[in-house]
Amino acid sequence: xxxxxxxxxxxxxxxxxxxxxxxxxxxxxxxxxxxxxxxxxxxxxxxxxxxxxxxxxxxxxxxxxxxxxxxxxxxxxxxxxxxxxxxxxxxxxxxxxxxxxxxxxxxxxxxxxxxxxxxxxxxxxxxxxxxxxxxxxxxxxxxxxxxxxxxxxxxxxxxxxxxxxxxxxxxxxxxxxxxxxxxxxxxxxxxxxxxxxxxxxxxxxxxxxxxxxxxxxxxxxxxxxxxxxxxxxxxxxxxxxxxxxxxxxxxxxxxxxxxxxxxxxxxxxxxxxxxxxxxxxxxxxxxxxxxxxxxxxxxxxxxxxxxxxxxxxxxxxxxxxxxxxxxxxxxxxxxxxxxxxxxxxxxxxxxxxxxxxxxxxxxxxxxxxxxxxxxxxxxxxxxxxxxxxxxxxxxxxxxxxxxxxxxxxxxxxxxxxxxxxxxxxxxxxxxxxxxxxxxxxxxxxxxxxxxxxxxxxxxxxxxxxxxxxxxxxxxxxxxxxxxxxxxxxxxxxxxxxxxxxxxxxxxxxxxxxxxxxxxxxxxxxxxxxxxxxxxxxxxxxxxxxxxxxxxxxxxxxxxxxxxxxxxxxxxxxxxxxxxxxxxxxxxxxxxxxxxxxxxxxxxxxxxxxxxxxxxxxxxxxxxxxxxxxxxxxxxxxxxxxxxxxxxxxxxx
Numbered sequence: 029x030x031x032x033x034x035x036x037x038x039x040x041x042x043x044x045x046x047x048x049x050x051x052x053x054x055x056x057x058x059x060x061x062x063x064x065x066x067x068x069x070x071x072x073x074x075x076x077x078x079x080x081x082x083x084x085x086x087x088x089x090x091x092x093x094x095x096x097x098x099x100x101x102x103x104x105x106x107x108x109x110x111x112x113x114x115x116x117x118x119x120x121x122x123x124x125x126x127x128x129x130x131x132x133x134x135x136x137x138x139x140x141x142x143x144x145x146x147x148x149x150x151x152x153x154x155x156x157x158x159x160x161x162x163x164x165x166x167x168x169x170x171x172x173x174x175x176x177x178x179x180x181x182x183x184x185x186x187x188x189x190x191x192x193x194x195x196x197x198x199x200x201x202x203x204x205x206x207x208x209x210x211x212x213x214x215x216x217x218x219x220x221x222x223x224x225x226x227x228x229x230x231x232x233x234x235x236x237x238x239x240x241x242x243x244x245x246x247x248x249x250x251x252x253x254x255x256x257x258x259x260x261x262x263x264x265x266x267x268x269x270x271x272x273x274x275x276x277x278x279x280x281x282x283x284x285x286x287x288x289x290x291x292x293x294x295x296x297x298x299x300x301x302x303x304x305x306x307x308x309x310x311x312x313x314x315x316x317x318x319x320x321x322x323x324x325x326x327x328x329x330x331x332x333x334x335x336x337x338x339x340x341x342x343x344x345x346x347x348x349x350x351x352x353x354x355x356x357x358x359x360x361x362x363x364x365x366x367x368x369x370x371x372x373x374x375x376x377x378x379x380x381x382x383x384x385x386x387x388x389x390x391x392x393x394x395x396x397x398x399x400x401x402x403x404x405x406x407x408x409x410x411x412x413x414x415x416x417x418x419x420x421x422x423x424x425x426x427x428x429x430x431x432x433x434x435x436x437x438x439x440x441x442x443x444x445x446x447x448x449x450x451x452x453x454x455x456x457x458x459x460x461x462x463x464x465x466x467x468x469x470x471x472x473x474x475x476x477x478x479x480x481x482x483x484x485x486x487x488x489x490x491x492x493x494x495x496x497x498x499x500x501x502x503x504x505x506x507x508x509x510x511x512x513x514x515x516x517x518x519x520x521x522x523x524x525x526x527x528x529x530x531x532x533x534x535x536x537x538x539x540x541x542x543x544x545x546x547x548x549x550x551x552x553x554x555x556x557x558x559x560x561x562x563x564x565x566x567x568x569x570x571x572x573x574x575x576x577x578x579x580x581x582x583x584x585x586x587x588x589x590x591x592x593x594x595x596x597x598x599x600x601x602x603x604x605x606x607x608x609x610x611x612x613x614x615x616x617x618x619x620x621x622x623x624x625x626x627x628x629x630x631x632x633x634x635x636x637x638x639x640x641x642x643x644x645x646x647x648x649x650x651x652x653x654x655x656x657x658x659x660x661x662x663x664x665x666x667x668x669x670x671x672x673x674x675x676x677x678x679x680x
Contacts, residue, residue, distance in 0.1 A: 065095040133162035167197035202233025236266035250495030278402035294430025325405030337467035340369035342661035401425020426600035442606035461653035465660035486515035490566030497572035507541035523553035563587035588646030
């Protein structure tokens, strides 16, 4: 390399300051005679940091061609392969380096990362422990050990290693306190978790992540407004992060939001979507069957899974071949059942948006249905890049995605009347009766009972919805109902009540509205069969607003429990209306809070009438469009064919 020591020092200094572009410019001043193995290694590293991975790899190879024993270039080549997720090749390199130098703690650490990324957590532990044994003050090893123990659900060891990491690197306390907060969040200790997240805010670092974690806590506590405010802070701290941005947009439907405000934020979201290398081919109608893809992280024990289970076999026997793109690493028992019903099942959670687009194109998908919207683990980036000629949004996110490249949102005449098109970037495509049909093949035929009030001599109201939907406004209205219904009780059951702190907070919210603890029954989550049996303890189900219940409303109808719903002006606030209209339960649909209260207390002393309604509902619901998968599948196919016919006309 050049004898110009000052130039080398200058470049090294630029790299240490992460000014890689300037370092690259300085490196261009080297003559051909000066370009030795050290030069190409340095240039490769600069290319790597500028995310020009192809050039980085070429330069590492040039460096090693000049000196095959240059271990630094070999190490950097291994790190590059980790970045590219070429784990097998990277593993070979680091094992080779450890063989040459058993004290190479950095290679041990990288082998820990490689195994962690492949979910081989026990093997990852071995290498990470070795790295920390060789270099006892190596912060990153302890930090990664903490993450690995988290995955293994050994939270005590995770806390121990995060605290050790804190001792060796005071510059990363933001990350460490975040990690500790996550541990307590997973331990269902929300107040402790919040303390650590608030402590993390005092230090420089990934502040957007801290805000997001605080938002999660308030979401679990059912404080939608505060949760939304922290998600907005998370977005403003890092607008380029589409995942965080999308989670913020996912908070809007829980409250009465101004659609224009939502539209402004979705437009900002769109500005950060990369224009990827993709062009969707036109549909080839000479094929025997068109190819229909479903994209979601929720092909599992989740509403998405419950709506798909019985529909998929009907679609499979139709004029479509069906493909799954599962954006999740976790599969449960329902995932394994659903997987069998697709022609092809692809796990894409570890792939980049570009790789997913390439895969969809390779599969020659004609219609692609997004079943995520702005819920967790979505990938709207691929839809914005027109992954398929026809794109649709269905079932998971009951609001507009804001992505105009999604051609249609699938609804029904009740949830998405044509005069509501101003609320959607997508065009409305309505099914005949109802927007969803709940699969019943995995629901045990549990016996239903007479309305419990006959036995109890008081009304039990109930809601098994997510606490995010049970806002302060909802609590105020429900409290008014309890005050005007003598001896009545309210039964609330959901997964958020698993948290140690949540029940006390919910009790206090009702107390502020004049309702004592003895009027409330709060219960945490349980297996689905047990949850279905719990509907037998409810006389009247109270639908939250503005975001109504979804799956829970279908399930309670299956169990014969009448649903009182307050209809609004958006998709998510009309779900209860659609369900009740399909059950001929029009009297149980109201349009203001006053009527909601009056209707709820109407049956306080008329248990016989309530029981008659319940008995009829048990029979009629099971014959309704809510559970008629044969009729629903025909309507669904008709909907898809309409989209195809429109495409044909537009592309003649």
